[in-house]
Amino acid sequence: MILISTISSSNDVETTHDHDHLRRRPHRPADRDPYNDFMSAGGKFYEATRETAEAVGFYDNMRKLIPAIRAARIQVIIVPHHRWREGDYVGWKHMNPSQVRANQSQGFAAGSWGGAFHPEFGPRDGDVVVLEHWGQSGFAHTDLDAQLTQQGTENIILVGFVANTCSESTARFGMELGYHVTLIKDATAPFEPEGMHAAHEVNGPRFAHAILTTEELLALLPATRGKET
Numbered sequence: 001m002i003l004i005s006t007i008s009s010s011n012d013v014e015t016t017h018d019h020d021h022l023r024r025r026p027h028r029p030a031d032r033d034p035y036n037d038f039m040s041a042g043g044k045f046y047e048a049t050r051e052t053a054e055a056v057g058f059y060d061n062m063r064k065l066i067p068a069i070r071a072a073r074i075q076v077i078i079v080p081h082h083r084w085r086e087g088d089y090v091g092w093k094h095m096n097p098s099q100v101r102a103n104q105s106q107g108f109a110a111g112s113w114g115g116a117f118h119p120e121f122g123p124r125d126g127d128v129v130v131l132e133h134w135g136q137s138g139f140a141h142t143d144l145d146a147q148l149t150q151q152g153t154e155n156i157i158l159v160g161f162v163a164n165t166c167s168e169s170t171a172r173f174g175m176e177l178g179y180h181v182t183l184i185k186d187a188t189a190p191f192e193p194e195g196m197h198a199a200h201e202v203n204g205p206r207f208a209h210a211i212l213t214t215e216e217l218l219a220l221l222p223a224t225r226g227k228e229t
Helices: 020-024 046-055 058-071 097-105 144-150 163-176 193-207 214-218 222-228
Strands: 002-007 028-032 077-079 153-161 180-189 210-212
Touching (some): 058 153, 193 210, 210 214
16 A cells, blocks of 8 residues: 655645645655556456456556655555565464465465565665555554654545455554544545445544545645646
């Protein structure tokens, strides 16, 4: 997941339907799990997400969004999933279903091609890469909150995989910590179509402060607005 983060001034007023804060303030985007196993043909999870990703133009939207975010001098934060290593779960009493499957498939194995960052969507100079998360939330047991706090961030935008698990869990956790949360509904994808519906039509409206499309977000970026005038 890629997280986009922005700074907020204390006297700004926000509402769920007011996107002026996106125009006024820099955000931190969170890029979730930009590994080859997810985002490259031949990756272990590429085919499993390809149909839902293509249905919303995920890859095309990421190719427009991430360069525009960097061009606008907005901080990009990479929020990576734990890379599998031999013996990771030995002695664990309560592995969750996703961890069981990841252990069986050796997803994002450390030192492997699949566990390497995608050459196009992975980190660049100036990006922040936080510690890997073992479950679904990019905040749990990582330095994400510390990184955001130290940079004075109050607003986060989430893009990347997976819409109804890691991205949603991180967004929910961020809301609980007091961040303003924006979801980009066509710059993410789940494993199944129902997951997208759950993330943006059922669950997202209950906790996210804004749910936008890529084009709606691009229209709010300083660099984009500058080119149009």
